[in-house]
Amino acid sequence: MARPPRFDSAQILDAAVLLAAAGGPAAVTMSAVAQAIGAPSGSVYHRFAGRPELLAEMWLRTVEQFQEGYAEALDREPDPHRAARAAARHVVAWSRAHPRQAAVLLYGAGDFGQADWSAEHRARADRGNRRTLARLAALGTALGTTGPRDRERIALAVVEVPLSLVRRHLRAGADLPPYAEDLAEESAAALLGAAG
Template identity: 40%
Template sequence: MLEYRQRMPRPTHDTSTILDAAGRILGAEGLAKVTMAAVIREAGVPSGSLYYRFPDRPALLAALWNRAIESYHRDAYPLFEGDPVEAAAALAAYTVRWCEAEPAHAHVLLAGRSRFDADAWPDAARQAEAAESVRWNQSIRGLTRRLRAETSVPITEILLVVVDLPYGAVRRYLGGDTPIPADLAEVVAGIVRTSLR
C-alpha cells in the first residue's frame, strides 16, 4: 500500500528577497561585490531562482536601481506643489527621512547611476529608467524655475541646496554605518529655507 506524504510547501523566492539581498551587499561591501554568486548566498536562494528573474548582472543592477528610484520618487512628487521655498524645504527633509527609512535604497542612489553599467541593461529597464528620469528632471527644473523667479538665487546655488545638500548630509552617516540624527531632516530643511529666502 502506497503512503501519501503531505507535500511541504515550496519556499518562495520572490524578486524583493533577491533585490533586498543585493541592496544589503551594496550597503555593506560596495557595488563591486554585488555579484550573482554573492546575491545567491546572501538571499539563500537557488541559482535558478535568481537567473530566472535576472539572466545576468546588468539585469539585476537595473532592477536594483529602478526599484530604488521608484521608492524615492513615489512619495516625493506631491512635495513639488505649493510655495516653491516650502516645496524645496519639504523635498530636502523628505530625502533625509527617506534615506533613514530606506538605507538599502539610499546606498543604491548614493552609489550613482554611472556605476550601474546602464549601457548593458535590458531594453525595457533602460526605457523605464529613461522615462522616469525625464519625469523627475522636469519636476526638478520646474521647481528650480519657480525658485529662481521668486528668490533670484542663482540656479547653481538652488541645485546645491535643494538636490545636493540632503544627500551630502546623509552620506557621512550611511557611509559610516552610523544612525542618522533624529533632527537632521529639520536641520537640512532649515538650511534650505535660509539659503532661498
Template identity: 40%
Template sequence: MGRPTKYDAAAIVAAASAIAGEGGPDAITMSAVATRLGAPSGSIYHRFASRAALRGAVWLDTVTCFHQQVLDVLDERRPTESALRAVRATIEFCRTDADRGAVLLAGRAAFTPDDWPAETLDAVIDSDQTFFTRISAVARGVAKESGVDKQLVYLAIVDLPYAAVRRHLSSHRPIPPGLADVVADAATRMLTPRPAE
C-alpha cells in the same frame, strides 16, 4: 492553484540592495544574493539573466521609490514649501532605508548602465525625466518667488541633502532622526533673499 514563488524578483532585488548597501555595487553577484537568500543560484538566474540585469533592477527599484517619495510632496503652486519638503523627503528616504540610500548615493554609473536590458534603461530614463521636470519647475518657482539664483536653489534642495546623508551612509552610521530638521533649516537660510546692501 500553483505554489507561491519563494524567491520572487522583489526579494532578490531587496537582497541585492542590502549587499550593495554593505559593500557597494561591485559586491552584487548572483552567488552573493543566492547565499543571502539561502536560494540556489538557479533561482536568481531564473529571474535575472545576468549580473548586469540584476544591478539595473536594483537601481531602477531605488530611483523609482526615491522619486515617488519626493514627488509626493511637491506642489508647484507652493514652490518654496515644496522645496523644503523635498529636502526632508530626501533625508528621510535615506534615513529609513539605508540600503537604498547607499545605492542612490553610489550613482547610476556604478551599476554599469551600458549593460542593462533596454527595458530597464528606458524605465530609468522615464523616471528621471518625470522627476527632473517636476524638480525643475519647483526650482524655477522658488527662484521667482524668492529672487534667489536658481543654481543656489538647486544647491539647497538637491546637493545639500545628499551631502548631509553621505557622510553617515559612507561610514555605515545611522542617520540621526533630527538631521532632516537641521538640513531643512540650512536650506531655508539659503533660500531666504538677503537684503540689498
C-alpha cells in the same frame, strides 16, 4: 498544480540591496545573491537573465521608490518655498527610514553597470530622471528663479546639500542625527530665501 516559486523577485532584489549597501556594487553577484537568500543560483537566473538585469532592476526599484516620495513632497505644498523645504527634508527622512536603499543611491547608476543595461532599463531610468528634473524646473519657475545660477542653487538646496548630510553619516556607518531633517530644511530656506 504548479508549486508557487519559493523565491520571488522582491526577495532577490532585497538581498541585492543588502549586499550593495554593505559591500558596494561589486558585492552584488548572482551567486552572492543566491547564497544570501539560501537559493540555488538557478532561482536567481530564473528571475533575472544576468547580472546587468539584476543590477538594473535593483537600482530602478530603489530610485523609483525614492523619486515617488520626493515628487509627493514637492507636489504636496502649493507654496514653492515650503515645497523646496519639504523636498530637502524628504531626502533625509527617506534615507533615515531606508538606510540600506539610501546607501545604494549614494552610488550612481553607472556604478551599477548602466552601460550594460538593456535599452528598456536605460529608458526607464531616463524617464524617471526627466520627471524629477521637470519638477525641479517647475519649482524654479514657481520661485521665479530660472537662470543657470538659480538652477544650481535649487539643486544645492533640495538635492545636493541634503544628500551630502546623508552621505557623511551613512558612509561613516553612523545613524543620521535626530536634527538632520531640520538642518536640511534650514539649509534649503537659507539658499532659496525663507519666505513662506
